[in-house]
Amino acid sequence: MITPLVIAIAGGSGSGKTTVATEILKRVGSHRIAYLPHDAYYRDLKDLPRAQRDLVNFDHPNSLETSLMIEHIKKLKNWEAIELPVYDFTTHTRTDRTIHVEPQRVILVEGILIFAEPALRELFDVKIFVDTDPDLRFIRRLERDIRERGRTTESVIRQYLNTVRPMHMEFVEPSKRYADVIIPEGGFNTVALDMVISRIETLLESKEHNPDE
Numbered sequence: 195m196i197t198p199l200v201i202a203i204a205g206g207s208g209s210g211k212t213t214v215a216t217e218i219l220k221r222v223g224s225h226r227i228a229y230l231p232h233d234a235y236y237r238d239l240k241d242l243p244r245a246q247r248d249l250v251n252f253d254h255p256n257s258l259e260t261s262l263m264i265e266h267i268k269k270l271k272n273w274e275a276i277e278l279p280v281y282d283f284t285t286h287t288r289t290d291r292t293i294h295v296e297p298q299r300v301i302l303v304e305g306i307l308i309f310a311e312p313a314l315r316e317l318f319d320v321k322i323f324v325d326t327d328p329d330l331r332f333i334r335r336l337e338r339d340i341r342e343r344g345r346t347t348e349s350v351i352r353q354y355l356n357t358v359r360p361m362h363m364e365f366v367e368p369s370k371r372y373a374d375v376i377i378p379e380g381g382f383n384t385v386a387l388d389m390v391i392s393r394i395e396t397l398l399e400s401k402e403h404n405p406d407e
């Protein structure tokens with residue numbers, strides 16, 4: 195039985211992880227990839243009053259149900275399908291919906307804290323860290339959170355100073371040491387992306403990952 199190749203993309207919030215993941219999906223072929231964003235595994239805060247939800251530290255490892263993600267990756271590696279949770283960032287709740295994800299030759303995992311968890315890290319074959327300066331990450335996050343996640347300028351600044359920045363320094367930045375490849379600036383770095391994609395293609399041709407070998 196061939197083993198799926200597990201590629202992981204970490205990096206700070208707003209660094210460009212999703213942009214890099216989207217480019218890999220496009221160029222390697224989304225039909226060959228099971229895509230699991232760690233964001234989908236945020237814990238459901240529906241039992242907490244709305245005003246308190248906004249104050250939760252979403253940048254600490256405990257805010258995510260990582261054990262479920264580990265279970266899902268192990269299932270996909272064993273060629274079993276999974277039901278990916280659908281998280282709503284505007285209400286901080288897990289919706290009733292799930293996305294059915296079939297096993298594929300490539301499993302693509304993405305998230306700010308995925309290299310900070312040893313049990314998760316050991317499942318990855320290729321570890322990519324997207325490294326972008328904090329000022330650029332903050333500006334990108336500010337624009338995105340207002341546009342897509344129902345936030346105000348004040349709430350984005352407060353959250354950044356109270357939790358995003360300190361947790362980045364405590365958990366995300368130190369986890370960079372586990373990366374095999376560091377991509378400066380993210381999704382528009384075509385030189386780095388070409389190299390990463392060519393490596394993925396080579397691995398997919400190898401005996402371990404190619405059913406035709």
Ligand SMILES: Nc1ncnc2c1ncn2[C@@H]1O[C@H](COP(=O)(O)OP(=O)(O)O)[C@@H](O)[C@H]1O
Nearest residue numbers: 206207208209210211212213334379380381382
């Ligand atoms: N290299 C880049 N230059 C400029 N903007 C970028 C770049 N990479 C990503 N962005 C933009 O920054 C925002 C956050 O990027 P995203 O990939 O969602 O980051 P992450 O998933 O790491 O939070 C998006 O609006 C995206 O279009």
Ligand SMILES: O=c1ccn([C@@H]2O[C@H](COP(=O)(O)O)[C@@H](O)[C@H]2O)c(=O)[nH]1
Nearest residue numbers: 206207208233236252253283286306358
């Ligand atoms: O309910 C939530 C859950 C998470 N967040 C923030 O999301 C980012 C991680 O997502 P990126 O796409 O990597 O930016 C994290 O920094 C959390 O603060 C949230 O605001 N609300």
